[in-house]
Amino acid sequence: MNSSTKTDASRAVEALFDDRELLALKRAAALKRRNRSEKRFRWAGRLSITFGMACVLFLFTDIISKGIGAFTQTYVDVEITFDQDQLGLTPQSTELEIKAASFGSFFKKALREQYPEVTERKEKRQLYALFSSDMPLILRNMVIANPALMGTTQTVSMIADDDFDTYYKHSYGRDQDEGDQIGRLSDLQESVVDSLVKSGAVVTKFNTILFTNSTSSEPELAGIKGAVIGSILTLLVTLALSFPIAVATAIYLEEFAPTNKLTDFIEVNINNLAAVPSVIFGLLGLAIFINFFGMPRSVPLIGGFVLTLMTLPTIIISSRAAIKAVPPSIREAAYGMGASKMQTVLHHVLPLAMPGMLTGTIIGMAQALGETAPLLMIGMVAFIVDTPTGITDPATVLPVQIYLWSDSPERMFVEKTSAAIMVLLAFLIFMNGFAVWLRKRLERRW
Amino acid sequence: MNLAQHTTAEIVNETYQTSGHPLLEDPKMRIRNTNVFYGAKQAIFDVNLDIGKNQVISMIGPSGCGKSTFLRCLNRMNDTIDICRIEGQLLLEEQDIYDKKIDVVELRARVGMVFQKPNPFPKSIYENVAYGARIHGLTDNKVQLDELVETSLIRCGLWKEVKDRLGEPATGLSGGQQQRLCIARAIAVNPEVILMDEPCSALDPIATATVEELIHELSENFTICIVTHSMQQAARVSQRTAYFHLGKLIEVNDTSQVFTNPEHQLTEEYITGRIG
Numbered sequence: 088m089n090s091s092t093k094t095d096a097s098r099a100v101e102a103l104f105d106d107r108e109l110l111a112l113k114r115a116a117a118l119k120r121r122n123r124s125e126k127r128f129r130w131a132g133r134l135s136i137t138f139g140m141a142c143v144l145f146l147f148t149d150i151i152s153k154g155i156g157a158f159t160q161t162y163v164d165v166e167i168t169f170d171q172d173q174l175g176l177t178p179q180s181t182e183l184e185i186k187a188a189s190f191g192s193f194f195k196k197a198l199r200e201q202y203p204e205v206t207e208r209k210e211k212r213q214l215y216a217l218f219s220s221d222m223p224l225i226l227r228n229m230v231i232a233n234p235a236l237m238g239t240t241q242t243v244s245m246i247a248d249d250d251f252d253t254y255y256k257h258s259y260g261r262d263q264d265e266g267d268q269i270g271r272l273s274d275l276q277e278s279v280v281d282s283l284v285k286s287g288a289v290v291t292k293f294n295t296i297l298f299t300n301s302t303s304s305e306p307e308l309a310g311i312k313g314a315v316i317g318s319i320l321t322l323l324v325t326l327a328l329s330f331p332i333a334v335a336t337a338i339y340l341e342e343f344a345p346t347n348k349l350t351d352f353i354e355v356n357i358n359n360l361a362a363v364p365s366v367i368f369g370l371l372g373l374a375i376f377i378n379f380f381g382m383p384r385s386v387p388l389i390g391g392f393v394l395t396l397m398t399l400p401t402i403i404i405s406s407r408a409a410i411k412a413v414p415p416s417i418r419e420a421a422y423g424m425g426a427s428k429m430q431t432v433l434h435h436v437l438p439l440a441m442p443g444m445l446t447g448t449i450i451g452m453a454q455a456l457g458e459t460a461p462l463l464m465i466g467m468v469a470f471i472v473d474t475p476t477g478i479t480d481p482a483t484v485l486p487v488q489i490y491l492w493s494d495s496p497e498r499m500f501v502e503k504t505s506a507a508i509m510v511l512l513a514f515l516i517f518m519n520g521f522a523v524w525l526r527k528r529l530e531r532r533w
Numbered sequence: 534m535n536l537a538q539h540t541t542a543e544i545v546n547e548t549y550q551t552s553g554h555p556l557l558e559d560p561k562m563r564i565r566n567t568n569v570f571y572g573a574k575q576a577i578f579d580v581n582l583d584i585g586k587n588q589v590i591s592m593i594g595p596s597g598c599g600k601s602t603f604l605r606c607l608n609r610m611n612d613t614i615d616i617c618r619i620e621g622q623l624l625l626e627e628q629d630i631y632d633k634k635i636d637v638v639e640l641r642a643r644v645g646m647v648f649q650k651p652n653p654f655p656k657s658i659y660e661n662v663a664y665g666a667r668i669h670g671l672t673d674n675k676v677q678l679d680e681l682v683e684t685s686l687i688r689c690g691l692w693k694e695v696k697d698r699l700g701e702p703a704t705g706l707s708g709g710q711q712q713r714l715c716i717a718r719a720i721a722v723n724p725e726v727i728l729m730d731e732p733c734s735a736l737d738p739i740a741t742a743t744v745e746e747l748i749h750e751l752s753e754n755f756t757i758c759i760v761t762h763s764m765q766q767a768a769r770v771s772q773r774t775a776y777f778h779l780g781k782l783i784e785v786n787d788t789s790q791v792f793t794n795p796e797h798q799l800t801e802e803y804i805t806g807r808i809g
Contacts, residue, residue, distance in 0.1 A: 418613075427668075
């Protein structure tokens with residue numbers, strides 16, 4: 088059996104050497120197979136790209152269509168008379184006096200005067216609820232800023248309540264069944280809105296509240312300012328710590344460290360750290376910084392520490408790759424000139440590796456910017472209305488804000504969640520664009 | 534190749550005697566009983582050689598014969614290779630260059646090097662030439678530095694070509710210009726010895742001729758050791774020639790004698806083209 092196969096095989100090989108026509112036929116068949124598999128591969132590639140692009144497109148359309156509404160806010164122009172008697176204030180009143188005045192009841196009275204037909208207690212409440220609960224405060228601040236307003240009548244742009252806003256932006260004037268209606272307005276409220284719209288008092292403007300306010304339990308007053316500043320402060324701490332540490336580590340490991348078991352061990356561990364789930368770094372930060380060292384919780388400083396731990400491996404790995412990519416001939420040239428190791432690194436290796444290092448750093452920063460889990464662990468998930476002014480003020484960050492808002496049932500928070508996601512994405516795209524630009528710029532020099 | 538190995542085994546024993554005249558009176562560098570190892574593998578076997586003052590000595594031999602390794606011992610460039618180990622005595626002006634007291638930075642300022650592939654720093658032409666003076670603190674002010682850069686470039690015949698674009702990247706120069714710039718960079722710190730590791734192998738014939746002429750001119754003031762693949766080049770530029778074979782220094786003689794009347798059989802086989 089074995090010998091006969093062998094003879095078969097040798098006969099076939101003989102035929103190959105004898106018969107060039109057979110050879111050509113076999114080649115043609117092989118070529119066909121090859122072309123076919125190449126084509127298949129190309130199509131598989133195209134398909135996966137299309138699929139990926141479709142997913143991204145779907146994501147973007149979804150986020151933008153949901154979030155675009157949050158960039159406008161409904162206001163109602165209402166004429167308000169700053170009644171001296173009712174408020175007990177004059178244009179000469181001091182700030183303290185103004186602060187003591189009852190703007191709440193003044194505001195309610197002003198509304199009742201606009202709608203004398205509303206008499207019932209329940210209906211009155213519904214009327215007040217059409218406007219942001221912050222309105223009395225806003226009126227008071229107007230008077231504090233300009234006491235001369237007392238006794239005059241002003242057209243005040245009142246912030247519509249989130250239900251009003253949602254109803255006006257999404258349902259008003261559209262034929263819809265009861266069930267489909269968005270918003271939670273009563274019939275009375277709807278009729279008030281209707282009359283306001285007809286009188287031309289209702290306007291939608293670009294929503295500056297989104298960018299000038301921090302979070303709030305009132306959807307129409309919630310903004311991302313605090314979260315954005317929290318993110319920036321946290322990232323600054325992260326950058327200030329992780330870049331120098333990572334670059335120093337990379338340089339030491341690549342240029343100075345002896346090759347032995349210990350450096351191998353360190354290298355393996357750095358690579359492993361890059362794959363550790365980020366929430367673990369949060370737990371580590373909680374255990375070490377907060378529980379052991381007793382540092383304050385919820386602050387950008389600790390957030391920065393934790394994110395530094397998280398981004399270090401990424402930056403170290405890319406920095407090492409950048410250093411490795413520096414041609415050895417440059418090092419030789421420097422050594423040949425009598426440069427010391429330090430001079431070689433500082434004068435020649437580092438400038439050439441810098442674009443790669445910076446790209447790695449920015450990618451690490453972008454990762455840190457989008458990180459939520461480790462920050463939850465150290466308490467940066469708190470409901471913080473004040474805008475942080477320093478790295479030791481309690482703060483939250485943009486992705487955590489998104490996480491918090493996405494939990495809220497109000498329609499307007501759904502919008503604002505998507506809007507905050509858009510802002511976060513804009514930051515990420517900007518950072519990545521900056522990385523590309525920086526790389527091009529630094530590389531173009533030589 | 535078979536022939537070469539066969540003859541080597543026959544002719545070169547573990548203890549061997551270099552033919553010709555490896556030793557000189559009052560040399561610039563003295564190399565005695567030098568062995569070089571890469572890990573367990575020995576690359577250079579018991580080399581004894583003197584390098585004469587203001588002379589060009591060329592080192593020839595088939596690929597892998599250790600001539601570059603030997604050259605890189607002369608300014609301790611092999612220090613950067615962890616597994617490399619050097620035994621023996623290497624003296625520069627009667628001073629052991631592997632002495633613990635010798636600073637390698639100082640040594641490399643005295644023994645400069647030009648590499649096979651032109652490797653200018655990715656900086657401006659000016660910065661390339663000025664770099665050595667900067668790190669060794671040779672000039673006191675900008676005017677002196679400008680003067681030094683100009684002198685060095687003039688001596689390398691590059692001044693006319695680059696004087697209007699000193700601030701431009703050196704990497705924009707042609708290969709031959711880059712190599713001459715590397716030579717200018719090396720001589721800007723006024724070394725005593727210049728090591729050249731196949732300086733023309735990446736250049737075209739015209740650039741090669743220019744560089745060879747330059748080597749010839751520089752030999753008035755510098756001691757030059759050049760490793761080359763080209764026997765014609767060795768014949769053109771050097772006064773003495775050393776022939777290496779499988780890590781052993783087979784023959785050292787005046788260049789004219791090596792090429793016209795080699796003493797050793799291996800040398801003859803190499804220069805007549807039977808091995809290599």
